[in-house]
Every structure is written in structure tokens, then in C-alpha cells.
Amino acid sequence: MNASATPSIAAWVEQIRAGNIRALSRAITAVENRTPGYSELLKALFPYSGRARVVGLTGAPGAGKSTLVDALAAQYRKREKTVGIVAIDPTSPYTGGAILGDRIRMSSHSGDAGTFIRSMATRGALGGLSSTTADVATVMDAAGRDLVLIETVGVGQDEVDIVRLADITLVILVPGMGDDVQSIKAGIMEIADIFVINKADREGAERVEREIKAMQSLAMRHDNWIPPVLKTVAATGAGVPELAAAIDEYENFLVTSELGRQRRIANWRNRLREMLRDEVLRRIVEGAFTEELVSQYAEQITGNERDPYSLIDEIVNRLVRQEGEC
Amino acid sequence: MNASATPSIAAWVEQIRAGNIRALSRAITAVENRTPGYSELLKALFPYSGRARVVGLTGAPGAGKSTLVDALAAQYRKREKTVGIVAIDPTSPYTGGAILGDRIRMSSHSGDAGTFIRSMATRGALGGLSSTTADVATVMDAAGRDLVLIETVGVGQDEVDIVRLADITLVILVPGMGDDVQSIKAGIMEIADIFVINKADREGAERVEREIKAMQSLAMRHDNWIPPVLKTVAATGAGVPELAAAIDEYENFLVTSELGRQRRIANWRNRLREMLRDEVLRRIVEGAFTEELVSQYAEQITGNERDPYSLIDEIVNRLVRQEGEC
Numbered sequence: 152m153n154a155s156a157t158p159s160i161a162a163w164v165e166q167i168r169a170g171n172i173r174a175l176s177r178a179i180t181a182v183e184n185r186t187p188g189y190s191e192l193l194k195a196l197f198p199y200s201g202r203a204r205v206v207g208l209t210g211a212p213g214a215g216k217s218t219l220v221d222a223l224a225a226q227y228r229k230r231e232k233t234v235g236i237v238a239i240d241p242t243s244p245y246t247g248g249a250i251l252g253d254r255i256r257m258s259s260h261s262g263d264a265g266t267f268i269r270s271m272a273t274r275g276a277l278g279g280l281s282s283t284t285a286d287v288a289t290v291m292d293a294a295g296r297d298l299v300l301i302e303t304v305g306v307g308q309d310e311v312d313i314v315r316l317a318d319i320t321l322v323i324l325v326p327g328m329g330d331d332v333q334s335i336k337a338g339i340m341e342i343a344d345i346f347v348i349n350k351a352d353r354e355g356a357e358r359v360e361r362e363i364k365a366m367q368s369l370a371m372r373h374d375n376w377i378p379p380v381l382k383t384v385a386a387t388g389a390g391v392p393e394l395a396a397a398i399d400e401y402e403n404f405l406v407t408s409e410l411g412r413q414r415r416i417a418n419w420r421n422r423l424r425e426m427l428r429d430e431v432l433r434r435i436v437e438g439a440f441t442e443e444l445v446s447q448y449a450e451q452i453t454g455n456e457r458d459p460y461s462l463i464d465e466i467v468n469r470l471v472r473q474e475g476e477c
Numbered sequence: 478m479n480a481s482a483t484p485s486i487a488a489w490v491e492q493i494r495a496g497n498i499r500a501l502s503r504a505i506t507a508v509e510n511r512t513p514g515y516s517e518l519l520k521a522l523f524p525y526s527g528r529a530r531v532v533g534l535t536g537a538p539g540a541g542k543s544t545l546v547d548a549l550a551a552q553y554r555k556r557e558k559t560v561g562i563v564a565i566d567p568t569s570p571y572t573g574g575a576i577l578g579d580r581i582r583m584s585s586h587s588g589d590a591g592t593f594i595r596s597m598a599t600r601g602a603l604g605g606l607s608s609t610t611a612d613v614a615t616v617m618d619a620a621g622r623d624l625v626l627i628e629t630v631g632v633g634q635d636e637v638d639i640v641r642l643a644d645i646t647l648v649i650l651v652p653g654m655g656d657d658v659q660s661i662k663a664g665i666m667e668i669a670d671i672f673v674i675n676k677a678d679r680e681g682a683e684r685v686e687r688e689i690k691a692m693q694s695l696a697m698r699h700d701n702w703i704p705p706v707l708k709t710v711a712a713t714g715a716g717v718p719e720l721a722a723a724i725d726e727y728e729n730f731l732v733t734s735e736l737g738r739q740r741r742i743a744n745w746r747n748r749l750r751e752m753l754r755d756e757v758l759r760r761i762v763e764g765a766f767t768e769e770l771v772s773q774y775a776e777q778i779t780g781n782e783r784d785p786y787s788l789i790d791e792i793v794n795r796l797v798r799q800e801g802e803c
Binding site for chain 1: 516519520523524527538738741742743744745746748749750752753754756757758760761766771772774775776778779781784785786787788789790792793795796797798
């Protein structure tokens, strides 16, 4: 990014702020792909961020998250709130693209500039998915979206990291999942501010509710908030207004208890670490760790001619400045 | 690690190589926790690695992976092969521990030194799970385990990264999963060398098989290997000998086609990048990026007093040596 590009960044930011959807879309693409200049753009947008409410949704596969996100967006549109949606899609490690990227979604919102949806592919080893997702949320926030919904598929650490970046976390459960799901649920149970039992017209919804409440009776959260358990049938919209009301209530709790600010600080602590990691890696990979060199090293290691642990030590010693040096 | 510790590392390696289970267990703990000296230990063990066959198993939640891993281990024990198992458990982001870490597993193997199992927690933002898992596999390999089985729960990018580090990848499916699972399956379909339909006595096994074969008819792998589709009922052991035979067959294919070596080189390329990232981050976090400083920055950013993107630029400029500098 050279200095002469700065005026165009300023114009771009102005368009985004004015609600220009194409400018917003282009900004998200730049941030997602780490296009040169993206960092300048984020610097320019940052002062306008911090106003949106960021809601993360996660849950086991098959819980109907996408449908619920769509229903929730529609609910907020009725209140004249603008919505931005970031949907994280699983990526094929070989093609690198978003598998669900071409799916038809949000047909009910198409043509409504008040709901902006962006699918994002999960990245390979180099990318920091939660960092990129957070940056995209920042762009939507700075663009003036009132509500930013982040939807993750799956139950891995990546998803937990992403959802932690939200102000409010919804964990979506569904009746009748297998036993293994129980153990996976445990990993995300603790991050729920609100539980949603979707597809609640199915048999077993009461059992899931009982299980959640039994779990809640065992341990109180540090902030004394007891996550409510809501039931929805996203496909019909049943329970969605009540869910929006529950989100309002938690939002209110965050504001009155000052916990919202604490949570944002905690989120920034995590986010700064990841940003630092990504940026250091980017510089190093662009510099000393070229494809060609990596291939050469990998071949030597596979042939047991070189020990990878000593190699990494050498490279890091060469690249990272010692304390007080220079 | 100071130089005087080297003799004890040598003795430790000797114990590990002699089959001492406690020494192996201690080594894995050191590697998993990045205890000071772990890097020296890995350097000393590395020359003995490269002999084990590393098999990765992944699949949707509820597919019965743990049971299948146990059955497969038992099958290899019948052939007098020693087995090492690394089971990746989802971690609670708050407690940091392995949720399933205390589960009773492998009771059928208890007392058999020929099967060594280690549960590993997924880590927070700082850790490189696939790097750590690969290091643990290297330790088991250097300890002389013939077969190393890496089992992951879940379907996220982390799991894909882990499974890519294996020589052979098994994707476990199960009849009767929901629609969303289809889309998630897509993310791991391409990495399968062998498909396993577990719980194949359930209704729908044939349908899953047909789906896989339909998918295979659409695209051929670059290496022309057509991943076989095996059916098992891990709980009873049905189909497990056939699965072991299929693994043998693929192993043979890897050797005769030289693809095994190519794959290991590709794996090392990925692994080197992750090792570099982890090590750089460790140095930087231990040095300039203390908890106190991060908290201070996070507070300033939350209050919109500081822009995080400029901050990261500053820090990286200070820490990463420029090309040709010094």
C-alpha cells in the first residue's frame, strides 16, 4: 500500500459508510483475501466500528443453523434493523473453495439491501479464520449494520474461537442427536449465552431442555446469568420473535452489568494474539520461507537428511529480533 | 535447555527406544505441554522416526470412531504389531482440559503394553494442534510403534489438518445422518483413502455406499487410486479384518507407486509451516507480548482509543528482522 492510494481508501470508506452495497462487498472480499491494501482499509474503517451487536451462532451439524439465521435476520428486518451475516463454510483442503459457497441462500431476503450475507470459506494452515471473520464483522459493523450474525458449521476449536469473538453466543441444539453429540455439546455448552432448541416440533425437545437445565443446576456462571432455553421451529418461524426478545434481554444485561465491555476487552486480547500470529507468519512466509525452499526442506526431512526441529530453530533465530538487539 | 541436560535426554531416548512405557508417556506429556527441553527431545528422537505407518481416522460425530480405533488396534495386535493411538478430544475453551480425557477407554487393551493410547486436548488460540499431534506421532514412531492411529472428533479445519498429516486417511461414515452432515462430509470426502461405513448393520448403509460410489464416478483422483468402501460394525468386530486388509493394500499401493514418499514430503511442507508459525509465536508471546501488555492494548482498542491494525504493524516491525538487516 503506497501513500498515493490513501485518497481512494477514504473514498471507499465513504461509500461503505453511505450504505453502498457494492463497496461493502468489495471491502469484504479485500479483507477475506488479504488483498494488498486491506490493512489500510481496516485502519480507516475501525473508528466507525464498535456499534453493531455481534451475535455468534453455533451448534452440531444438522441443527438447522442456516434456517434459523435467516429467520432471525427477517425478524430484525421487521424492526427496521440492518443485518449482516457471515456464514462460515467448511472448505475442501484440496480445492480451497467454499463448498457451500454456491448454495442458494436467503432467497427470502434477495433484493433487500438491509440484509447482507457473505459466505466465507474456512482456510488452510496459513489463514487465521477467526481473525479474518472478526475483520469481516468489523467491516460490516463499520458499514453501519445494526446486527452482525456469525454462523459457524461444525463443532471444532475453530468454531469455538470464532464464536468467542461475538458479543452474544447462541448454541443451537436439536432433538434426537446421537450419543457422541452429547460429548461434543459439552465443548460448546459453556460458551452459550442463550440455548436454542431448534426443530422443537420433533420428538425429544423436552428431553434436550431437561438435559440443559440439569447441567445448569450443577454450575452457575461467574456473572450469574442463567442462559435461557428457547424453542424454535426456524422453518416456520415459530419461536423466533421470542428468541429475538431473549437476545434483547441478554443485551440489556450486558449493558447494565458492564459485562459487555469486559467481554469485548477479553475478545480483543484473543484477537490481538491471532492478528499478531497471522501478520508475523505472513511476513515470514513472504520473505524467507518460499515455496521452493519449503519443498527442498521437506524433501530433506522425508529422507531423514535433516532434522526439522533444528531447522525451525535456525530459521526463527534468523528472523525474530532478539530483545534489545539492533 | 542447557547443554548439561543433554546426557539425560540421551538416556531418556534410550529408555523410549527400549520400550519403556513410562518413559514414552513422559515424553508425550513433555511434547504435548511444550515443557522446556521438549525440542531437544524431539531432535534426539527424530532420526528414529519415519518407520511407523500413520493412519488418520475422521468422520462425523456419532460415527463410532473410538470403537473402530479400538477394534483396529486389537486386529493389529493379533498380528504382533505394536500400536500407538492419539485421540484428539474437544476442549472446553474455559477449562482448557480434555473433556473426554477421563473417559474409560480401551479397557480391552489395558495391561497390554503393545497398545499405547493417549488422549489429547484441543488447544486454545495459541497452540498448534496439528503440529503437536504430529510431534506426538513422531514420538510414538521413534519409540518403535508399528502403527500409529490418529483419531479426531469433529469435522472442522483442525481435524482436516490433522488427518492430512497421516500416511493413510480413513473417513468414517454412518447410516442415517441428517442433511447437514452431507455438506460437511463433502469437506472430508476428498481426503479419504479408504471409506468406512461403520454401524453398517443399521438401515441405510447401502444408501451411503451408493452415495459414495456416485461421488467417485464423478471425479478420479490424481493418483488413480479408487478409495474402497468398507463396511464395519466396530462394536462386534465385523468387517475389521477386511478393513485391515484394505489398509495393507493401500500401503502397498503407496510403496509401489512412490506416492507414499510424495505424500510425506507434502505433509512436511505443511508441518514446517505450522512449526514455524508456532515457534515464532511462542518466542514473541514470551517476549514482547505479555499478558499485561495485551490487556492494556485490548482495553484501549475497546475504548476506540487505539486502532488494532496499526498496533500490530508496529509490533511486527519491531520484532521481525527485515531482509538483509543486521
